[in-house]
Amino acid sequence: MNDVEIQDYPKTGRFLAGRLRSALDVGQKQRIEELIAETRTLANDETIIHAGETCDVSTILIEGFMLRTIEEEGERHAVSFHVPGDFVDMHCFALKRLDHNIQAVGTATIGLAPHDKIRDIMATDPDLARLFWFGTLLDAAMHREWIVKLGKLRAAPRIAHILAEISRRLDMVGLGDSGGFDTPLRQRDIADTCGITVIHANRAIKKLRELDLADVVRGRVNIPDRKRLEAYAKFHPQYLYGDSSELMRDRLG
Amino acid sequence: MNDVEIQDYPKTGRFLAGRLRSALDVGQKQRIEELIAETRTLANDETIIHAGETCDVSTILIEGFMLRTIEEEGERHAVSFHVPGDFVDMHCFALKRLDHNIQAVGTATIGLAPHDKIRDIMATDPDLARLFWFGTLLDAAMHREWIVKLGKLRAAPRIAHILAEISRRLDMVGLGDSGGFDTPLRQRDIADTCGITVIHANRAIKKLRELDLADVVRGRVNIPDRKRLEAYAKFHPQYLYGDSSELMRDRLG
DNA sequence: CGGTCAGTTGATGCCCATCAAAACCTGTGG
DNA sequence: CCACAGGTTTTGATGGGCATCAACTGACCG
Structure with a gap:
């Protein structure tokens, strides 16, 4: 890209x-x-x-x-x-x-x-x-991964997973930004995505902030160390079928 | 069919x-x-x-x-x-x-x-x-519906939803059985699907039994009244894109 | 008749929903 | 520039759902 x-x-x-x-x-x-x-x-x-x-x-x-x-x-x-x-x-x-x-x-x-x-x-x-x-x-593959994460992770790592995935997907399309990304996502949107209440989303975000994993502020998500965030979220990017994966060397046809 | x-x-x-x-x-x-x-x-x-x-x-x-x-x-x-x-x-x-x-x-x-x-x-x-x-x-549509249900429903209605969906899908392929269906599904499988522990799945199944919504026994699921089960599970079959849906009248081409 | 596996029950503690309320931004109009 | 309104973020208190550890029952099988 x-x-x-x-x-x-x-x-x-x-x-x-x-x-x-x-x-x-x-x-x-x-x-x-x-x-x-x-x-x-x-x-x-x-x-x-x-x-x-x-x-x-x-x-x-x-x-x-x-x-x-x-x-x-x-x-x-x-x-x-x-x-x-x-x-x-x-x-x-x-x-x-x-x-x-x-x-x-x-x-x-x-x-x-x-x-x-x-x-x-x-x-x-x-x-x-x-x-x-x-x-x-x-899309279906991402849905499946999310189903697994919903069953496996609590609120804070779920949010971490969302943030890690967005970061990776922005990278893939050439919009990467080491250190985080700008986004209009509100806590309401994050809560609706994670299947939790806004109030609890807020507390979970606070926890991520205290752990120095991610800082969600209006219009911006700061990620000091994506590797740590991904580890915390148990994020494994294979399901995104990216080029960089060794497994994805074979192509169309 | x-x-x-x-x-x-x-x-x-x-x-x-x-x-x-x-x-x-x-x-x-x-x-x-x-x-x-x-x-x-x-x-x-x-x-x-x-x-x-x-x-x-x-x-x-x-x-x-x-x-x-x-x-x-x-x-x-x-x-x-x-x-x-x-x-x-x-x-x-x-x-x-x-x-x-x-x-x-x-x-x-x-x-x-x-x-x-x-x-x-x-x-x-x-x-x-x-x-x-x-x-x-x-498959993707079913994944999406399940993501919503995981966010919205607690253990017992989740299980009810699975059972209701299986029942409907068996109907669609001509394997319908009013009153339930035979299945080798074990409580372990249900728990793994619902993202809960076997122990809690067991208690939720017990609850469904007490509510007379569904009886899961070895090799068989009995459903005395599917309408009631579906209402309890907030099951709305549109996402299965069945023929019977008025919305699905237009076809290929 | 002992072994194995599925199903069942009890006790304890954490996670999260809920109700309630306050602090904070952001844009608007005076 | 300030006042105000509406939405967003934050904090506290309480209760229910679920995980976890532990133990027991029942069915099937060699």
Whole structure:
């Protein structure tokens, strides 16, 4: 991942960066870039898709953060979060309707890919089809890891895990920032993601601060030593299927 | 779903039954059936794929139950369970290696689909390609629902949710049994799935028994009134994307 | 009839939800 | 520049859920 990718492909240059993107040729990258018919800017908390709606475009997150949330009995549960480069609702192409909402956290910029263009790709480039598929399966892999962590970890390490994962994923798409990252995530969002109350999230964050593992302040997360944070969170990045993993040497085809 | 499907397609007749299967034509069903190069019988607890292994076949569960598990620090965590008709590791085709194990619970019969045959389908029938994709996205949808339930529900309703889901999924593939279902699931498996200890699982099961919601005995789960069980578990089947949902009327293409 | 494994029960302490309230930011308009 | 309002972060007190350690029962099997 380098800046050239973003110059050449300003809307989709981060898509699967650090993962299978390196297996794509120029023509394929160009074709993905041309998928994006339109870009939009989202306001804080704006929801682009509501659970149950059918859709005929898919959305790539270009800049900012987003959450997938499910409402139940008036409570919001966040099932996953997204960083730039994520095709946040590619699965909508195959599912036709979604079981959850997708909303911006802070302001965000998105690109829209009409499904008929994706259908063209499915019919003419099986390798790209498989790449899109791969992208949606990464979400499933992250869901699985999170299920394990929810069963295994208490509040503070859960939060540490979220922070460690965001940090790693930002790295993969070329937005790494040693020492932490800027984010509009609120304690409310962290609580909704970890399945705990805001109040308890606050105490757990305080604990991380006291342990000098992570400092969450408005708009910024400081991480003095990511290795220590990852150890505390029992974070093992294999499930992100990154390039750097020795196990991921074999590629498309 | 009816018995004719299983007579005509003994190995894959339950695949996506109750969901998009009804959108397939005879040629497509035949093509899926012919994917299965070989069948095998698995012993109790036998693991067919270990985390990290690459693979060049995918597996459909023909008879019995299976679990996806992730080991961490000697503890087994189950991230999902499977019923007949599930293509348990179709995602292995696009991911190449898996982040988890897949193992039988009790004895099970599976069918093996070589990846080169799947690749042929990807290249020649985009509708079937999309169907396979859809199948893997169902897993992701179930993962999301489970993440919400882990955040929202305590032990007893979690277990109730598992039981309700199994019951519904058996219905969809034509194995419904009003009053409950036979299963080799042990309390250990339920505990590993719910992220609780066996001891606490036992107490929660006792509670379900006392509430007359479900009776889990060796090899059998009795459900006197599924509606009541589902209400207690806050089970809402939309995430299973079943045919019966009004929202699912639109199909492939 | 002893061994093994699944299921069951009791006692203790920590984690987290809940109710309540205060301190703090941030943007707004006077 | 200050006052104010609304949302975010912080702290305290109380109770319930679950993990943990320990022990016992019952079923199946050689």
